[in-house]
Amino acid sequence: MRQTFEDSAHPSFGPLHTPLIRAAMAEQALDGFLIPHEDEHQNEYLPAANDRLAWATGFTGSAGAAVILKDRAAVFVDGRYTIQVRDQVDQGLFEIRDLVEGGVPAYLRETARAGWTIGYDPRLHSPDALGHLREAAAKAGAALKPVETNPLDAAWGQARPPQPKAPITPHPLEYAGEDSAAKRARLGADLAGQGAEAAVLTAPASIAWLFNIRGGDVIRTPLPLGQAILNADGTARLFLDPDKVTPELPAWLGNAVTLETPADLDGALRDLNGRKVLADPAVTSAWYFEALEAAGASVIRGADPTALPRACKNAVEIAGTRRAHIRDGAALTRFLHWLATEGQATLPDELEAVTRLEAFREATGALKDLSFDTIAGATANGAICHYHPTRRLNRRTQAGSLLLIDSGGQYLDGTTDVTRTVAMGEPTADMVRHFTLVLRGNLALARVRFPAGTTGSALDALARLPLWAAGLDYDHGTGHGVGSYLGVHEGPHRIAKAPNTVALRPGMIVSNEPGFYKEGEYGIRIENLQYVTEPAPIPGGERPMLGFETLTLAPIDRRLIARDMLSDEERAQLNAYHARVAATVGPLVPADVRAWLEEACAPI
C-alpha cells in the first residue's frame, strides 16, 4: 500500500515548535520570520525534510505560508484549504488568513511595526514573491532581511528528517520522444535568440525533462532534486548528489553534460562572471539571483526555457499518455464496478475505497507511484476541496449520498489524474441537478474550438456558465497542466479565473475539472484530462481552430444525470464519450466488469 492514512502533522506542532522558532529568531535579532510552503526548489509536493510549513504550524496543504512575528503569528491558505486549515492548525496561536486576498503582504502592512527586522530564507522565496513582501514591509516601516541560517531549520535540528537520496535513472527515448542533446540544442538556440549565454535551472521538473532523467526525491512525482546550467551551445553542467547517481547515468548524459556535485554549484555560478545568464524569477529562488549578481553575471529575467517545450508534449509522449490513460481507465473502471456492485451493498468507508482503488491500479503491473494521495470524500468530506482521507477524518459512505474520488497514477508512459463522483444508493434531486450542471460545464470545455493565441483564462468561464446561471460556482481553478511521467500539476498554462498570458498550444495536457461543493453535505467534481489538438479547418470556416481531445476514459455516473437538462448537442457528446470508453476500456476488464461497463456507458 503506497498511501498511508496517518496524519503527518498535528495541531500541537504550532504550540510545540513556534517557541523554538521564536528562540532561534531572537538569536538573530529577528522580529519576525516568513515561512513559505515552497522549498529550495519551489516544489509543490515536498520531501518531508523540506515541509517546514507543516512542522511549524501543522498545516499540510499543497500551498500556503506562515508568518511568525514575535508577538503574533498567522497561517495563510487559499480557498481550497479553508476548512482543512481550521482542523489542522491551533487557532489560539495562529490567525487564519486568505493567501490570495491580501495574503502575506497585507498582513505585514497591518502588523509589522516601524523599525522591525523580518527575516526570510532567500533560498525559499522567488524574487517575484519577495518583491511584494519587501514593498509591504517597507510600507509598515519594517525591513526584510535575508538570513544565512534558517531559524526554523535551526529549531528543527536533529528532529528534521534527512534529505532524500533516491536513485536517478534514465527516462528512455521510447517515453521521452526527443533525446536530451536535441532538447539542449533547441533550447540553447532559443537562449542565444534571447541574448543569453546560459540559463540557470533549479526546478526539478525542468532538469528531469531536459536531461531525460527521473528520480524519487519527492513523493508522488519522479523528480530528481538538483540544479543545472544550460549553455547556449547545448552543453550543460548538472549538479546532483553523487549518492543519487546510478552507474548508467554518466553514459546516458553523454560528454556534453558535465556531472558535478552540489558543492560545485557555488563555483559554477562564480564562473558565470561577465556572462549573460537567464533565470526565471518565478521559479528560481532569490538566492540564485543574488549569487549571480555577486558573481558579476548579467542576469536576464525570463521564463524557465524548459517550461513551454516541456508543456507541449511530442507525438511519442501523447501516444504514451493515451496508453497510460487506457490502462488507468481500466483500473478505475474495475473500481467503479466494485463500487456499483459490492460497494452499494457494503457502503465502504473512504479508506476502504482508497485501498481498493490502489489495488486495482497496482494490478496493472505498471504503476510507478500514485500521482497524488487519492482523495476519497464521502458525504460531507466531499465538500472539502483537496481533502485527504486519514484515519481520524475517515467517513463511511451512506445510502443517498455521494462519494467523490480524485486520483491518478504515475506510469512510465504518462501521468493520470481523474475525478469521478458516484451516487451511493438513491441520489436526491438536488444532487442530480448539481451534478448535471457540473457535467454541462465539463462538456462545454471539452468540445470548444478556439483560435491560436487563446489562453486558459479565456476558456475558464465555459466550465462555470451553467453553475453561474444557477447562482452557483466553485472556488478552485478549472484546469492545470499535467506532465509526462512528471508533475501532476505543471505550468505554464492553466485554465482558471486568474489571468494567464500563456496561450494553449498543441500537445499541452490540461485537466477539465469543474465542481460544486455543498458545504456539510456533499462534493461533486468531474475531471478528465484532455490535450490540445493541432489547428484544423472547420467546413465553411476561414481559420483553422485548435480543440481538445479527452484522454481520460471512465464512465460518468448516469444515475446522477438529469437527461432533460442536457441539450441534444450535450447528450450526443456524452453518449459519444461513453461509447468510446466502452469500446476502449471494455476489452481490458473482466467479463462481469465489461457487462456492467456496457450498461454504465449506454446512451442517455
Added chain:
Amino acid sequence: MRQTFEDSAHPSFGPLHTPLIRAAMAEQALDGFLIPHEDEHQNEYLPAANDRLAWATGFTGSAGAAVILKDRAAVFVDGRYTIQVRDQVDQGLFEIRDLVEGGVPAYLRETARAGWTIGYDPRLHSPDALGHLREAAAKAGAALKPVETNPLDAAWGQARPPQPKAPITPHPLEYAGEDSAAKRARLGADLAGQGAEAAVLTAPASIAWLFNIRGGDVIRTPLPLGQAILNADGTARLFLDPDKVTPELPAWLGNAVTLETPADLDGALRDLNGRKVLADPAVTSAWYFEALEAAGASVIRGADPTALPRACKNAVEIAGTRRAHIRDGAALTRFLHWLATEGQATLPDELEAVTRLEAFREATGALKDLSFDTIAGATANGAICHYHPTRRLNRRTQAGSLLLIDSGGQYLDGTTDVTRTVAMGEPTADMVRHFTLVLRGNLALARVRFPAGTTGSALDALARLPLWAAGLDYDHGTGHGVGSYLGVHEGPHRIAKAPNTVALRPGMIVSNEPGFYKEGEYGIRIENLQYVTEPAPIPGGERPMLGFETLTLAPIDRRLIARDMLSDEERAQLNAYHARVAATVGPLVPADVRAWLEEACAPI
C-alpha cells in the same frame, strides 16, 4: 453637419514632412525619433494641433506609432487598421509593422545600431510604454534620450494648428449625480489609505469627472485639457488655460479648488517636495514622473484614483444614460426606417447614410456632439474595422449587400455607441449565417450571470464561441467601457482577449460588439451598450450573481437572422429585447416609423 468627409491627412504627408523632421533631428544629433499617437494628455482622440502621427505619416487611426530613423522609418498599427494604413501611408517611405506583435520595441531591437541616440518627447510617452522601448534600444546598443524641443513640433512650425481653447462649463448635478466636493473627499480618503498625500491627474477625463466640468478641446469628447493635483484632504489645484475659464467656473469649483494657469504647474510640482505623490504610469507622461522626482517628491506608482469610481456610474448617471439611449434609439430607429423604405429603393451611398443619421440625431434637439465619426461601411468597406467614410473611399450600397453603421451621440445625460448591420435587398445565405453567429455571441454576452470578481477577459469568449465553432473570429475586442457624457472609450474595464485584471462592477457601462468581416465583401457587427447590474440572488442558488442590462434600444435586422440557428432560449431573449425596443421607442417616433418598428420587432 458635424461630420466631414474630407481626408484630414494624405499619403504625401510622409514624403513632405519626414525630411523636415529628419533635419530637426539632425540639429539635435538624433539618429532616430519616436512618434506615438498619444499626446501630452495620453488622449485617444486628438486636437488637430496634437495629431503628430498623422502629420508625419498620413495615418489617421486612433492608435498607432511611428519611428523615424535617419536611414529608414516605420508605421505601427494594430489589427483594426491594417487595411486603412496601406491606403494612407507611403509605403516607399514607411515600412508597415504590427503595433501589438513585437511593436516598436522589436523594431528598435532589429534596426537601431550600437551607439545611436534615439530621441523621444517625455511629454508624450507614459513610463509604462517607455520601459519597453528603453529596454529594446539597450539591447541594440542604442540609447533613448528625452528631448527638450520636439523635433517634429519644430518641423511643423507655423503650419501647426493652434491649441484648442474651448470654454469649460459646469456639468450639473442632475447629470453628474455626485458633487465634486464629495468625490474629492472620497478619493482623498482613498489616497490617504494608500499612503499618498496627493495625486497628480493629467487625463482630461479624470479632471472632467472629478470637478464635474466639461470642455470641448478634443473633437467628439467634451474634454477639458488641463492638469490637477488632488490632495488627500480633498482640496485641489486645477490648472486650466485662463482663456477657457468661463465666468461661472470659479464659483462652481468652490473655495477648496484653486484655479491656476498651466504656467503655474511647474512650481506646483516643485511644491510637492518631500511629499508622497501618486501618479499613474499608464496614463501620465514620463515628464511628470521626472519632474516629481526632480522636485524631491516620493512618487507612488498606482492607478489613476478617478478611473474606477468614474467607471462605476451612480444611479443618476444610469438614469441619465437610459434617457439618452431611449432618445438616441428613437433617432436611430427613424434612420433604420428610412433605410428600410426609401433607402432600399435609392440605395444610398455611405455619405448619404451618415448625413441622414446625423440629421435624425440632430433633430432630437439634445445632441451635443457625435460620440465619434459615424462609420458607415457599405459592401466591402464594411469589412474594414474602424473605417471612416470619406469622399474618396465612399461606396454606394448595392442590392444583395450589407451596410454596417457604427455611430453614437454625446448628450448631457449620456454617451451612446451602437452598431447595426442592415441588409440592402436580399441577403445571401452566407450573410444570414454569419450574422446569426454574431447575434448568438451578442445574446450570450447580454444574458450571462457572473459572480463578483469576474473580469471582462473571462467573458470575452462568450461572444466568440458561435463564431469559433464555425471556424471564424474577429480581430478586435468585444467590449469597451463608455463614459457618462465623456469618452466613448473608457477604462479600466474591458471585454477582450487581452488579460484585464479589473473586475466588472455594478454600474460599469460596457459595449457588447462581436462582429465578422468577410474581406472584400461585407462586414457585420452588432453592438449594444449594457451596464453591470447589482448582484442579485437566483432561485435555488447560493451566490448572488451580477449581470447586464442592455441600454441600447434599436431593432436588429430580422431579415439577417436564421431562425433555425437559434435555440429556444436565444429566440426568447431576442424577442423580449425587440418587444422592449418597440414598447420604449415606439411612442417617440412618427406613426409610419412606429408601424414599421412594430414589424421590425415582431417575434421571430
